[in-house]
Amino acid sequence: MKQKCILILSVIIFFLSPSALQLRLSNRFHIAQMKKGHINENSGKYKYEIKTFEVPVDHFSFTVKDKFNIRYLVNDTWHHENNAPIFFYTGNEGDIEVFAENTGFMWEIAPEFGATVIFAEHRYYGESMPFGNKSFSDPAHWGYLTSQQAIADYVDLIEYLRSNEIRKHSPVIIFGGSYGGMLSAWMRMKYPHIVQGAIAASAPILQFTGVSSCESFARIATSSYRAACDTCPKLIRRSWNVIMNVTSNDEGKKWLSENWKLCQPLTNSTHVEELQAFLEDVYGTIAMVNYPYETSFIVPLPPNPVKVFCNHLSNKSLTGKPLLTALYKALNVFTNYTGQTNCTDIKDASGNLGAQTWTYQACSEMLITICSDGVNDMFRSEPWDIKKISEDCFKKCGIHSDPYMVCKEYGCKDLSTATNIVFSNGLMDPWSGGGVLWNLSSSATAVIIPEGAHHIDLRGSNPRDPYSVILARKYHRYYIKQWIKQYRQKKNRILVT
Amino acid sequence: MKQKCILILSVIIFFLSPSALQLRLSNRFHIAQMKKGHINENSGKYKYEIKTFEVPVDHFSFTVKDKFNIRYLVNDTWHHENNAPIFFYTGNEGDIEVFAENTGFMWEIAPEFGATVIFAEHRYYGESMPFGNKSFSDPAHWGYLTSQQAIADYVDLIEYLRSNEIRKHSPVIIFGGSYGGMLSAWMRMKYPHIVQGAIAASAPILQFTGVSSCESFARIATSSYRAACDTCPKLIRRSWNVIMNVTSNDEGKKWLSENWKLCQPLTNSTHVEELQAFLEDVYGTIAMVNYPYETSFIVPLPPNPVKVFCNHLSNKSLTGKPLLTALYKALNVFTNYTGQTNCTDIKDASGNLGAQTWTYQACSEMLITICSDGVNDMFRSEPWDIKKISEDCFKKCGIHSDPYMVCKEYGCKDLSTATNIVFSNGLMDPWSGGGVLWNLSSSATAVIIPEGAHHIDLRGSNPRDPYSVILARKYHRYYIKQWIKQYRQKKNRILVT
Numbered sequence: 001m002k003q004k005c006i007l008i009l010s011v012i013i014f015f016l017s018p019s020a021l022q023l024r025l026s027n028r029f030h031i032a033q034m035k036k037g038h039i040n041e042n043s044g045k046y047k048y049e050i051k052t053f054e055v056p057v058d059h060f061s062f063t064v065k066d067k068f069n070i071r072y073l074v075n076d077t078w079h080h081e082n083n084a085p086i087f088f089y090t091g092n093e094g095d096i097e098v099f100a101e102n103t104g105f106m107w108e109i110a111p112e113f114g115a116t117v118i119f120a121e122h123r124y125y126g127e128s129m130p131f132g133n134k135s136f137s138d139p140a141h142w143g144y145l146t147s148q149q150a151i152a153d154y155v156d157l158i159e160y161l162r163s164n165e166i167r168k169h170s171p172v173i174i175f176g177g178s179y180g181g182m183l184s185a186w187m188r189m190k191y192p193h194i195v196q197g198a199i200a201a202s203a204p205i206l207q208f209t210g211v212s213s214c215e216s217f218a219r220i221a222t223s224s225y226r227a228a229c230d231t232c233p234k235l236i237r238r239s240w241n242v243i244m245n246v247t248s249n250d251e252g253k254k255w256l257s258e259n260w261k262l263c264q265p266l267t268n269s270t271h272v273e274e275l276q277a278f279l280e281d282v283y284g285t286i287a288m289v290n291y292p293y294e295t296s297f298i299v300p301l302p303p304n305p306v307k308v309f310c311n312h313l314s315n316k317s318l319t320g321k322p323l324l325t326a327l328y329k330a331l332n333v334f335t336n337y338t339g340q341t342n343c344t345d346i347k348d349a350s351g352n353l354g355a356q357t358w359t360y361q362a363c364s365e366m367l368i369t370i371c372s373d374g375v376n377d378m379f380r381s382e383p384w385d386i387k388k389i390s391e392d393c394f395k396k397c398g399i400h401s402d403p404y405m406v407c408k409e410y411g412c413k414d415l416s417t418a419t420n421i422v423f424s425n426g427l428m429d430p431w432s433g434g435g436v437l438w439n440l441s442s443s444a445t446a447v448i449i450p451e452g453a454h455h456i457d458l459r460g461s462n463p464r465d466p467y468s469v470i471l472a473r474k475y476h477r478y479y480i481k482q483w484i485k486q487y488r489q490k491k492n493r494i495l496v497t
Numbered sequence: 498m499k500q501k502c503i504l505i506l507s508v509i510i511f512f513l514s515p516s517a518l519q520l521r522l523s524n525r526f527h528i529a530q531m532k533k534g535h536i537n538e539n540s541g542k543y544k545y546e547i548k549t550f551e552v553p554v555d556h557f558s559f560t561v562k563d564k565f566n567i568r569y570l571v572n573d574t575w576h577h578e579n580n581a582p583i584f585f586y587t588g589n590e591g592d593i594e595v596f597a598e599n600t601g602f603m604w605e606i607a608p609e610f611g612a613t614v615i616f617a618e619h620r621y622y623g624e625s626m627p628f629g630n631k632s633f634s635d636p637a638h639w640g641y642l643t644s645q646q647a648i649a650d651y652v653d654l655i656e657y658l659r660s661n662e663i664r665k666h667s668p669v670i671i672f673g674g675s676y677g678g679m680l681s682a683w684m685r686m687k688y689p690h691i692v693q694g695a696i697a698a699s700a701p702i703l704q705f706t707g708v709s710s711c712e713s714f715a716r717i718a719t720s721s722y723r724a725a726c727d728t729c730p731k732l733i734r735r736s737w738n739v740i741m742n743v744t745s746n747d748e749g750k751k752w753l754s755e756n757w758k759l760c761q762p763l764t765n766s767t768h769v770e771e772l773q774a775f776l777e778d779v780y781g782t783i784a785m786v787n788y789p790y791e792t793s794f795i796v797p798l799p800p801n802p803v804k805v806f807c808n809h810l811s812n813k814s815l816t817g818k819p820l821l822t823a824l825y826k827a828l829n830v831f832t833n834y835t836g837q838t839n840c841t842d843i844k845d846a847s848g849n850l851g852a853q854t855w856t857y858q859a860c861s862e863m864l865i866t867i868c869s870d871g872v873n874d875m876f877r878s879e880p881w882d883i884k885k886i887s888e889d890c891f892k893k894c895g896i897h898s899d900p901y902m903v904c905k906e907y908g909c910k911d912l913s914t915a916t917n918i919v920f921s922n923g924l925m926d927p928w929s930g931g932g933v934l935w936n937l938s939s940s941a942t943a944v945i946i947p948e949g950a951h952h953i954d955l956r957g958s959n960p961r962d963p964y965s966v967i968l969a970r971k972y973h974r975y976y977i978k979q980w981i982k983q984y985r986q987k988k989n990r991i992l993v994t
Contacts, residue, residue, distance in 0.1 A: 022921040058557070058558060059557070059639050060555070060556070060557035060558070060643060060645050060646065061555060061557070061558075061640045061643065061646070062636055062639070062640035062641075062642075062861050062896055063636050063637050063638075063640025063641065064560075064563075064640070065636075098696030138532075139559055139560055139562075140560050141560075142559070143558045143559035143560025144558050144559075144560065145559075146557060146558065146559070148557050149557065149558070155905060156905075159905060173893075190687060190934070191908075192908070192911075192913075192914040193904075193908030193909070193910070193911040193912065194905070194908075218957070273805075310969075364559050399559055404656075407690075408652060408653075408656060408691070409688075411688075411689070413690070413692070414689075414690040414987065415690065416689075416987065417914070417916050419914050421966075490911065490913065
């Protein structure tokens with residue numbers, strides 16, 4: 001997986017490439033743009049008011065006194081009793097409405113619990129900009145983009161919600177998928193007195209230096225393709241050299257540009273590199289959203305997109321241009337499922353605000369480890385090289401990366417004191433390798449979804465849901481009930497007045 | 498307890514007066530000055546190297562890139578085996594050497610555990626100044642004086658210590674008394690993956706708005722005097738009016754100034770007010786350090802100073818000038834136990850750096866509640882008035898106080914998830930009312946020392962120690978052993994590599 005930033009986690013987590021000579025964001029822009037056109041998949045189904053809430057730019061000093069508004073969505077249709085639960089989504093890297101539309105599970109169970117539903121937008125994303133259009137002008141402005149500050153925003157919002165007498169003793173259950181799930185888990189760990197429990201879906205909180213293997217994403221993605229068709233990942237692996245060979249001269253570049261209907265023709269080796277990085281992103285993304293039903297979460301995709309993709313790559317004798325022709329057909333599952341796309345766009349995404357924002361996080365604290373060896377996986381060989389990443393980040397963001405920051409702040413190797421968290425992971429999800437796959441304690445438990453892709457359990461129910469997903473959601477409801485009960489019992493004791 | 502900032506907690510925690518029309522720091526200067534002359538009580542007994550360690554000014558943003566050095570003391574005389582424990586004192590509001598000299602318990606048990614002893618200095622105190630002599634020039638400089646930042650300093654220092662291969666898997670036990678104990682407890686709550694257990698002695702982590710009663714300090718102090726002699730607190734209560742009556746004219750002011758050998762004669766009502774605030778501070782402080790043996794912790798004091806003080810106030814018929822004469826004799830127990838003091842100094846302490854520093858903390862996050870009613874206690878009537886305090890703080894520090902900050906950040910009412918903390922409290926200590934006096938969980942336990950004053954258990958052992966203190970220290974050792982054992986067992990499992 002070379003010179004790229006993979007589009008991962010929920011909607012738009014962008015990981016920096018291990019070896020990125022520059023912090024390219026290539027295809028993510030493409031994907032993010034497509035996403036924007038499709039966030040309303042469930043529009044009309046989930047109703048909410050959009051509100052704003054004032055938070056301090058800096059929760060941890062008395063030097064910066066600036067304040068700004070974060071957005072949040074609220075629906076209290078089902079809130080009929082005092083101190084009814086609050087279901088609170090800890091927004092991650094994107095427009096909060098995208099997460100609201102794609103977290104059907106919360107909407108579906110809210111009536112049963114009489115819960116108020118809240119989706120809070122992560123600072124520096126969507127419309128929650130601390131310094132307006134200057135938010136990314138320099139470190140003085142973007143430097144408050146940290147998970148701790150975002151979690152502190154959510155703490156403030158919850159305290160505000162509970163300042164209303166009718167919610168004074170409302171148990172708060174937090175939910176998050178992907179980076180949002182990491183935030184949920186960390187928030188429960190750091191603020192157990194504020195939130196009573198967390199459903200952390202597909203949260204790779206262990207995908208950091210020295211904890212989980214950096215190869216896991218590439219290997220699980222490859223395994224997902226292999227499960228669809230044994231030949232498929234082999235042909236993908238073979239394609240890297242074929243692409244290099246075919247595009248080694250101008251005629252070949254022209255051939256590929258025309259046959260793949262590239263919006264921008266390949267005219268030099270950098271373009272070829274960008275194309276390959278784009279392909280790797282697409283493979284990773286399809287593996288992540290390999291849901292058993294049609295979705296428009298990231299781009300419009302058919303049910304079981306990995307299988308549909310691999311259907312075009314089942315002939316093991318394919319090589320040379322015929323392999324690339326087959327690969328293009330497979331690629332169309334991702335780039336043109338609707339049949340409406342005129343050309344294949346692999347543009348750099350650095351102009352996209354969401355993508356740019358994640359770049360800062362990925363350069364500062366979220367140094368999630370990704371690598372590939374091209375042998376045990378179908379990607380190009382690329383070691384994890386923190387030195388190079390740090391250099392790239394310094395050029396891009398003016399910061400020297402600290403790969404140990406997250407584990408120092410939240411813990412990685414020893415999470416045995418965590419309580420009231422469900423860590424759910426779909427084993428088809430390439431991110432599951434960085435997830436918590438075993439019970440940390442009697443109340444911080446792992447829920448495994450063998451047939452699940454990236455946080456499928458947080459999505460709305462679907463007739464095609466595999467049983468393991470249905471079961472996972474039952475676990476979630478069980479634990480949520482337990483946490484609420486526990487809180488209410490405790491409330492009646494001396495500690496809570 | 499009117500218009501004053503009480504000298505409390507360990508050496509020099511200064512609380513802002515509830516009603517302080519201005520943030521006066523009166524007598525604390527006096528006390529702090531005296532303290533400075535006496536920090537070497539045990540000098541020579543405890544040996545350490547003085548080192549420095551670089552930390553970021555701001556741990557929670559990427560905007561501020563300044564760094565500075567905190568001091569720490571280290572003794573690894575007893576460290577003979579790899580991964581031996583680290584005993585780490587989370588420094589509080591003062592020169593770290595003072596705490597090293599007055600925390601004999603750590604020194605006494607270190608050999609038994611083969612532990613390395615570390616005392617870390619709190620930022621903005623002693624010689625650990627983030628911006629040198631500009632550290633208090635304006636909020637841009639002092640704004641990073643928060644408990645979270647201080648705790649993060651300690652996390653960094655521990656990570657650094659463990660970066661040495663011989664300490665890679667050293668269990669870290671943290672110790673703290675008073676505000677230092679609050680830091681220890683909070684640090685274990687927030688960073689259980691970094692520190693394995695905490696001895697939080699006399700840590701009034703519940704002495705905040707809406708949690709503990711603000712009267713507890715005054716009532717327990719009064720009770721301590723009453724235990725020594727029933728008449729004593731009654732005479733103290735009576736003395737307030739007597740002082741006002743006697744000093745209502747110039748002749749009376751002169752009489753009192755001369756008879757009490759005041760360094761600065763009383764010439765107006767403000768002086769009288771300062772004198773009364775000073776007296777209240779002295780009463781509170783004597784109750785805190787009411788140890789059964791001679792100490793020089795804050796000032797040189799005899800064994801059982803409350804009793805010695807009250808010996809002069811046992812004649813219940815005393816009133817008028819004879820009462821004040823007796824009170825002066827009693828006061829001498831505190832102001833002139835050595836017989837070397839030429840005059841009674843009640844000067845404002847605002848020029849003292851340590852005092853000034855605590856003022857910022859007390860104005861920003863450490864809004865510890867203190868009040869008195871003059872009926873159930875021996876102090877002057879003074880309600881807790883957060884509005885007034887906030888106004889005073891704004892004038893003094895340019896900040897609007899937030900009394901709910903600590904409980905939001907660390908929790909107060911619901912601490913049920915806390916683990917591996919011993920909360921020890923001496924019931925003779927006026928601060929015990931804000932301490933954790935019951936077990937929070939099976940591993941976050943309360944140790945009560947009925948005959949104990951302020952964190953006596955952290956002091957070195959003394960033949961006059963009451964049995965409850967000896968027992969408390971046994972508990973501490975037992976829990977420390979448990980925590981170390983637990984950590985070593987876990988280390989051998991999968992989570993710790």
